[in-house]
Structure formats: C-alpha cells, structure tokens
Amino acid sequence: MDIIKSATAGTMESSDAYVEIEPGNGKNEISVESVVWMQFGEKIRTAVEEVLNELEVENAKVRVVDRGALECVIRARVETAVLRGKGEK
Amino acid sequence: MLRSLLFLPGNNPNMLINAGTLGADAVIFDLEDAVSPDEKDAARILVRNTMKYMNLEACEVIVRINSVDTSFWMEDINALLPYKPLVFLLPKTNCKDDVLKVCGYLSECEKKLEAEEGTAFVMPLIETAQGVENAFDIASCSKRIKALFLGAEDLTADLGSKRTKDGREIEYARSRLVVAARAAGVDVFDTPFTDVNDDEGILDDALLAKNLGFSGKASISPRHVSAINRVFSPSSEEIEYAYEVMMAIKEAKEQGKGAIALRGKMIDAPIVQRAEKTIAMAKALGIRGDENE
Numbered sequence: 001m002d003i004i005k006s007a008t009a010g011t012m013e014s015s016d017a018y019v020e021i022e023p024g025n026g027k028n029e030i031s032v033e034s035v036v037w038m039q040f041g042e043k044i045r046t047a048v049e050e051v052l053n054e055l056e057v058e059n060a061k062v063r064v065v066d067r068g069a070l071e072c073v074i075r076a077r078v079e080t081a082v083l084r085g086k087g088e089k
Numbered sequence: 090m091l092r093s094l095l096f097l098p099g100n101n102p103n104m105l106i107n108a109g110t111l112g113a114d115a116v117i118f119d120l121e122d123a124v125s126p127d128e129k130d131a132a133r134i135l136v137r138n139t140m141k142y143m144n145l146e147a148c149e150v151i152v153r154i155n156s157v158d159t160s161f162w163m164e165d166i167n168a169l170l171p172y173k174p175l176v177f178l179l180p181k182t183n184c185k186d187d188v189l190k191v192c193g194y195l196s197e198c199e200k201k202l203e204a205e206e207g208t209a210f211v212m213p214l215i216e217t218a219q220g221v222e223n224a225f226d227i228a229s230c231s232k233r234i235k236a237l238f239l240g241a242e243d244l245t246a247d248l249g250s251k252r253t254k255d256g257r258e259i260e261y262a263r264s265r266l267v268v269a270a271r272a273a274g275v276d277v278f279d280t281p282f283t284d285v286n287d288d289e290g291i292l293d294d295a296l297l298a299k300n301l302g303f304s305g306k307a308s309i310s311p312r313h314v315s316a317i318n319r320v321f322s323p324s325s326e327e328i329e330y331a332y333e334v335m336m337a338i339k340e341a342k343e344q345g346k347g348a349i350a351l352r353g354k355m356i357d358a359p360i361v362q363r364a365e366k367t368i369a370m371a372k373a374l375g376i377r378g379d380e381n382e
Contacts, residue, residue, distance in 0.1 A: 009131055015103040072142035073102040076135040083130065 003060040004087030009080035010069075017069040019081040024059040028052055034066035047071050051078040060085070090373045091115050092305040092321035093314045094151065094278055098123035099132035105139045108148060111311040112318065115149035120165050121156065121180050129161050133168045140172035151212070153178040157187050163194060170198050170209055176235050181243070182213035184223045185230035192231045207232060212278075216240030217247045221262045224269035236276035236304065239266050242283070252283075254290055256297070267302040276304035285310035295320035322374055323367045331364035331371075 006022040030052075032044050044066055052060065062081070066074065095113035097104045099120045108116040118139070124132040140150060152174045155161035158181070166177065179191055188211060195209045211233050215221055221244070228237050241259045242252060250258040263279065270277035279298035282291045291313045298306050299320055306317045323331070334356055341349040349356050370376075 013103065015106060069102060070106055070142075072138040073106070073135065076138040077131070080131040080134050083134075 001056050001082065002087050003057060003082065003085045005085050007081050007085035009084060010073075010077035012065065012067055014067055015069055015073065016067050017074045017077045018065040018067070019074075019077045020063040021078075021081040021085045022061050023085075024061050026059060028058060029061045030064070031062070032064045032066065034064075035068060036066070040066075043071070044074055047074050048078050051075050052082070055079065055082050057082055090370065091149065091276070091278070093317040094305060094307040095311060095314055096123070096153075096281065096307060096309050099136045099153075100124050100128050102135060105135065106143060108139070108150070109143070109145050110147070112314045113148055113308070113311070114305070114318070115151050115175060116145075117151045117153050117178060117307070118174075119153045120161070121153050129155070129164075133161075133165055137168045137172065140169065140174070149175040151176050151178055153180060153214070156181040157190050162191070166191075166194060166198060170195070170204075171202060173209075176210040176212045178212050178214055178238060180214045180240070181216060181220070182227055183217050183219040185226045188213055188227055188230050188234065192233050195233065209233065210235045212236045212238050214238045214240050215262075215266060216243035218244070220244075221265055224266050225272055228269050228273035228275055234273070234275055236278055237266050237270040238278045238307070239263060239280045241280035244280075254282075254284065254287070254294075256294065263298070263301050263303075271302065277302070279303040279306040281307045281309045282313060283309060285312055288312075288316070291316045292320060322376060323371050325376075327367050328371045328376065331367035334360060334364035335368065 003021055003023050008020050010016050010018045012018050030045055030048050032041055034041055034044060044064065048062060048064055064074065091114045093113045094115045094117055095111055096117045096119050097108055099118050118136045120129065120132050120136060136152065152169050154165035154177050179188065182188060191211060196206055199206045199209065212235055213227050215224055215237055224237060228234060239262060244262055245252040245258055252258065267277050282294040284290055295306050295317050305321050308314055308317060333351060337349055337351045337356055338361055
C-alpha cells in the first residue's frame with residue numbers, strides 16, 4: 001500500500017496516541033515520543049512496524065506521540081492514519 | 090441478564106479500555122451519535138481493536154452502528170461482526186424494512202465468514218414517531234431481534250415535544266414499546282436518564298421503567314449504573330415472597346388443594362410465573378441461592 005498524502009489520526013488526550021504519516025524517502029522511518037519511552041518505547045515501535053507490515057506499507061514516515069495509550073489503541077491509530085494516507089498502487 | 094446498558098463513545102480510548110470495569114451488565118460501543126462523520130473510520134477501527142484485544146468478559150458488548158440511511162452501517166458490520174457483539178443496536182429504526190435490510194446483510198456476511206446463519210442479533214432503537222407506531226411490526230419481523238430499545242432524545246425532537254425529567258411526554262411511547270416487545274416475545278430497554286448529576290432522579294426514572302415492564306435501562310454515565318442495577322434486581326422482600334409463593338404451591342399440591350391463598354391473596358398462574366422469574370433472576374445475579382427450596 002502506498003502512502004500518497006499526509007494524514008493524521010488520534011488525539012493528544014490521555015490514553016490516546018496521535019499519529020502523523022506522510023510519504024517516505026524509500027523506506028519506513030518511525031519516530032516515537034512517549035511519556036513511557038523508557039519502559040515501552042521499543043514495544044511501541046515494534047507495534048507500529050507490525051501494523052505497517054500487515055498493511056504492506058514500505059515507504060512512509062510515521063510519527064507517533066503516545067499519551068499513555070494501550071498497544072491496541074496505538075495499533076488502531078496507526079492503521080487509521082495509513083488508511084487515510086493511502087493510495088492504490 | 091441485562092439490567093444496565095452503558096453507552097461509551099466509540100472514539101474515546103480512555104472510556105473503551107475501561108469498559109469491563111464500570112459495573113454495567115452491557116456496554117454499548119457507540120459508532121453513531123458520539124462520533125463525528127470524519128472520525129467514523131477511526132472509531133470503527135478502535136472499537137474493533139478493543140473487542141479484539143481487550144478482556145471484556147465482565148460485561149456483554151453491544152455495538153451501535155450507524156443508521157441504514159447513512160453510508161457507514163455496512164462497514165460497521167463488516168469490521169465488527171467477526172468479533173461477535175451480543176447484538177447490533179440499529180438507530181433510527183422506522184419500520185420493519187429497515188431491520189430486514191440489516192438482517193439480509195448480516196446473512197450475506199455470515200456466509201462470507203462461514204459462520205452459522207442467524208447467529209448475529211439486532212436490537213432496533215426506536216426513536217421516531219414512525220418507529221413507535223410500527224413497534225410491533227419491527228419487534229416481530231425477524232428471529233434476529235433480541236429486544237426493542239427506546240431512544241427518547243431523538244423521539245421528542247421528532248415529536249416536537251420538550252424532554253423533561255418526569256418523562257410525561259414519553260409515557261405513550263414507553264407503554265407502546267413495552268406492549269409491542271412483550272407481544273413479540275422480546276425484551277425491551279428504556280432510554281437513558283440524561284441528568285448525570287441527579288442521583289435521586291435516576292432512581293425514580295429507573296423504577297418507573299421497571300414498573301412499566303422494561304427489562305432494563307440504558308445510561309450515558311457510569312455514575313447511573315449502580316442505581317439501575319439495584320432497581321432492576323429483585324429486592325430481598327420480592328425474593329422472600331417468591332419463595333413463599335413456591336412453597337405454598339408445593340404444599341397445596343401435596344394436600345390436593347386447588348385454590349390457595351397467601352398473605353390474604355389468591356395465588357394464581359401469573360403470580361407463580363412472576364415468582365419463578367424473580368427466583369431465576371436472583372439466582373442468576375447471585376443474590377440468593379436455593380437455600381429456601
């Protein structure tokens with residue numbers, strides 16, 4: 001799935017995550033900001049990578065601002081951002 | 090057994106992830122009025138992930154999909170049917186054709202999923218004048234229907250009446266829905282009491298609904314859940330009386346008596362039925378076991 005435009009999903013409210021996505025520079029680049037980065041940062045990054053893989057996204061810049069969201073919420077927000085930014089190959 | 094049904098906004102993670110801890114017998118994940126049109130996609134995915142990943146065993150899950158006059162309802166069903174909500178709540182159900190349209194689509198989806206046909210259920214939300222007048226037709230048009238549900242906010246807007254705390258403006262609709270649902274052999278749930286800070290008002294409103302024959306009541310606030318559960322649970326006096334009725338019936342049979350009286354009143358079939366129902370509810374709720382049997 002190609003990301004052809006910038007898109008966002010989620011909010012900055014507690015227990016949510018805000019996700020921005022835009023077309024990449026040849027590969028996926030993921031940045032994560034989180035108040036629990038020390039404990040869960042890598043886990044969040046892995047969850048984002050898994051969602052991108054499931055949706056066959058290979059060239060996107062993704063920024064996640066985590067506000068204490070559970071993994072299922074982060075996954076939902078990334079998926080929403082991808083589907084909002086997608087274009088058919 | 091559903092006494093309390095708590096609405097939770099479908100795009101609010103903070104509420105959704107706590108669904109199982111709020112004390113309601115069922116939560117209603119709302120994809121309709123609580124979600125703006127440009128967030129329908131986000132809410133649908135968030136609700137799906139909540140149902141997929143969260144432990145929601147402490148309560149039943151109902152999903153309010155979007156109404157059949159929108160472009161969203163089929164996508165709602167596509168996303169959530171695999172996660173088997175207890176029922177789909179169908180807003181703005183005006184007539185049986187609205188229900189049959191959804192039921193037909195559910196059958197198509199069940200085939201695609203290779204699920205047993207007829208295992209997804211629906212609960213029409215009656216919130217228009219037309220819906221009230223068609224209540225029995227709606228309640229009896231499909232085996233998928235588990236209950237009717239009264240929505241008073243939209244209904245009073247449709248009627249052009251003012252929504253009040255004592256609810257006189259919805260007396261007819263409440264009675265009509267109870268009669269229609271019971272005639273069709275399904276449950277019926279009452280509209281939320283919308284003043285979330287009125288702790289006495291919710292008790293009065295829930296008691297009124299119970300006395301009219303409603304099976305349970307919806308809420309828009311976790312704060313109202315315990316009051317609804319209390320009102321729709323049998324009281325200790327009701328349970329005591331129910332056991333006395335069953336004991337009196339048993340003794341009468343042993344003695345070969347026909348008509349019997351208890352506390353100065355004749356015991357007839359409806360009283361026995363009510364006693365059996367009360368005891369069954371008490372057992373289901375774990376309020377009282379069978380120590381009196």
